[in-house]
Amino acid sequence: MSTTRDSLLAAAATAFDQNGYVRATIDDVCDLAGVTKGALYGHFSSKKALAVAVLDRQAQEWVRTREQLQQTHRSPLQVMVDLGYAVHRDHLVAQRLLFQSPICDDVADRQIAQWTWTNHELLRAAAFRGELLDGIDLGGCAEAMVAALVGAHLVSMAIGDADHVNARIAGMWRAWLPTLARPEVCAALRLAAPRVRPR
Structure with missing residues (x-):
């Protein structure tokens, strides 16, 4: 069963793939996952933490x-x-x-x-x-x-x-x-x- 965290990781992988780590933004990830920034920060403290989780x-x-x-x-x-x-x-x-x-x-x-x-x-x-x-x-x-x-x-x-x-x-x-x-x-x-x- 997919969770918010799973959706965020999938969205982050897509954003990093399309835009690269530097250009990808938290807003990009939230838009792709269909969640708020608050929901994202409930799971990950930063963009780097999100990238590390993807890896x-x-x-x-x-x-x-x-x-x-x-x-x-x-x-x-x-x-x-x-x-x-x-x-x-x-x-x-x-x-x-x-x-x-x-x-x-x-x-x-x-x-x-x-x-x-x-x-x-x-x-x-x-x-x-x-x-x-x-x-x-x-x-x-x-x-x-x-x-x-x-x-x-x-x-x-x-x-x-x-x-x-x-x-x-x-x-x-x-x-x-x-x-x-x-x-x-x-x-x-x-x-x-x-x-x-x-x-």
Whole structure:
């Protein structure tokens, strides 16, 4: 059941997407949600608090996406590949807030740390299953892969080419995975973006 808080978060995501964090106003959010400023301030103390709540909700959805993918795929590496696409596909507003709005830098640090930890855990699971080559620095690889994924999104946004970010991510996976995974494992992975959302 939708609540006033849910409506405000949805409206804020729309306002930030359409106008950017700096230009979006509390009035924009209230108009989109169909509520008064008093109702908004009953839930959020400021525009920054509203933006942080939008990012926190997106982070929770990303965790649910990971859980769904783990139920769908046996290979932790396939989960990792698909999560790289899910960050772009499902969370465009969050990307703009994280990577373009300095006011949310503290949240960006937290979410990037979460992405790095998740990749590290997936690599550990892949190593346990015997999917990785010997001698892989799991922590270093997790950090480098997140940096590469963030870079792919930043480049796409900087040049106004967000529609082609999936091609950049696929290229990254084609370059990285043969250096990590055993050849027979790598050959079995789908490196292109999934066609449908995980259920």
